[in-house]
Amino acid sequence: MDKQIRILAPHSFREQLSRRAFLKAGTATAGLAVVLAACGNSDPASTDTSAPGASGGAEFTEIEGTATGDWSRKIAKAGGALAMYTWGDYNDPELVGALAESTLGVKMKVDFYPSNEDLITKLSTSNGQSGFDIVVPTGPYVPQMIEKGLLQKLNKDLLPNIVNLDSNYVGQPWDQNDEYVVCKDWGSAGFLYNTKKISRDLATWADFLDACQNEASGNCAVIDAPWDFCSPYFWSQGKSANTTDAADLDAAEKFLVDTLGQHIKAFDSYPSTKIAEGAYSIAVAWTGDARQAFSRIKDAKGNPEDWKWVLPGPKTQIFMDTYAIPAGAPNPEAAHAWINWELVPEVSIKDLAYHGYHTGMKNMEQLLKELAPDLPKPEMIFFSDEQVATMEAQEMNVALDRLVEILNKTKAKAGA
Template identity: 40%
Template structure:
């Protein structure tokens, strides 16, 4: 039997079929996940060390630290077999969790590849948590769409390459909320009326605050004290109407206990696919604005298997890997011609994977700024009032 892919976390759980783990939230208890006959190992929380690689080959281990269930297991298995290595995948539930672990290790975490959201990359570089990429070992970077290269957080792609991108909106049950829903103001009104006690928000301070800030028509990245004070008022007043703060809209949709959910577009798509034909859910790319986020392939400082890390990133950027991953995770991965590939492959709900240009034009990329702690405090106050 070939060496397994090892999925590690705090407690074991079964592989989820009807409920995917969100890219931003690790549902409680991510553990050793079996991939059929590939597993059957006793997992250790120690990162795996590698034997030295002969010239011209990659090391025989690779340690990946990423969001839960964020890559097609078939792709991981194919790479593992093609390079004859042991692949270990650990999952984190937030950027903050990932950064804290890397910072505490001071270059000895044992991780090779990490997958931070773009707004976190400048501070990670400043604190020496990422090492520069060797682009000569990633020739498939040529497949990256220029629209998703050279971002403000890494203008020359020195440290990062787009892994996936998406946006945030909301999904609602049209049998419960029968009127048209288009804006964040509509969301707030419905949460206080038709969906009172049946509304879920994301468990993310920037995203929750963006509902209130967008409804005011101000920048989602504002640092203005007055605008943030009004944001706090709106969010805390909304709190008694909120049933739960979730990481995955698909989970809430499947449970049937909520009718209105703030959601990442890919998670909403997954929930609709799982609901099957004739479902009553509708996803909205809300006005006037919402988040445009990007997660990124990066190599951690002190990576023990840098050759394997670069080979893996290069493999994931091939057109074949890209379309397979889009089908699995429901998010574009930043390579050129991807929408045409998806259309030819007849992937379902393409409109949720690829927002129209009119939607993209009004999105605002999230930024890490001095008001982040204020946003954290606003979410904490809302959750306390909700009893969540």
């Protein structure tokens, strides 16, 4: 520990990853994967723990399911304790509790972390002794974790149900060959506004920024994270939110700090409850939270009809959270068994009904109809291919420090 560990990956590795477009499966992926492989070692971080010995130990049984179509429903008993480290309230409690024990024979304990950085700090400061078997990092953080040797490779033989995932949600830029992570779920972001307070139609990020400076001045909320805060400005200018161009960043700072800052009421990543409390008249929100806002408003005896949800143009974001197994996990076998079980369509939809994010299953529209027909607002869970085509994922690049600085300066300005 006294000596710092430097990872001998080519420095261009992450830039190359990040320049790749998100969710362009198929030929483009294959092509770029070849290019990347040609650049040299495509396995930059070698973890000292390898996945549990070949398919040897696991015996799979096929379980019954109600969804029609061709699905893999193989599960393996595992046994022992299984420690999961995840975001708060992010799985159906039964699936990480009683049901996991009766189906797989694993006793689960679930701990929560509030941010990806906390997860990374926890894993990197504990020398592989953190004791967790499953962690749930967000996509763009995965390369950094691989580089640092914090994750171990998955044993695909223990994950037969991975075939149930839509090909759009595998082979992501942060893990080309699905060696380290499996899609848990994904979502997007847009904004909600009160049509009683803002009577005109808003459809784009430019409309949003304009409303904040006018009707909603002093009553608008934005997400409290550097990239998520700054990206609407770049999109409103027709730029990529992952720009590293100095002039773009300067322009963003000038607008966000000097023009927008004074109008912001709160930097709030989960505005749904506060929308219902009446705190804002317009707010940026992630889809799962925005979807909940409507039932919150009803709870608070407000009128959900007063509120309009917009998935703004020209572009908006996409994020994906993933299941991964940390290096040094005490029970990787149970971790594989659980992740594999979670990929059974009925289990996956049960979880989806709890947290409200798309779990990446094939034929999601049909699954929702068959297994969860009463789920409210499915249009905020399931997006069309056209919508997905307008979504951009965060990349970890050199601009991040600058975005943090812009966010902090804006906060200082808004609070003054």
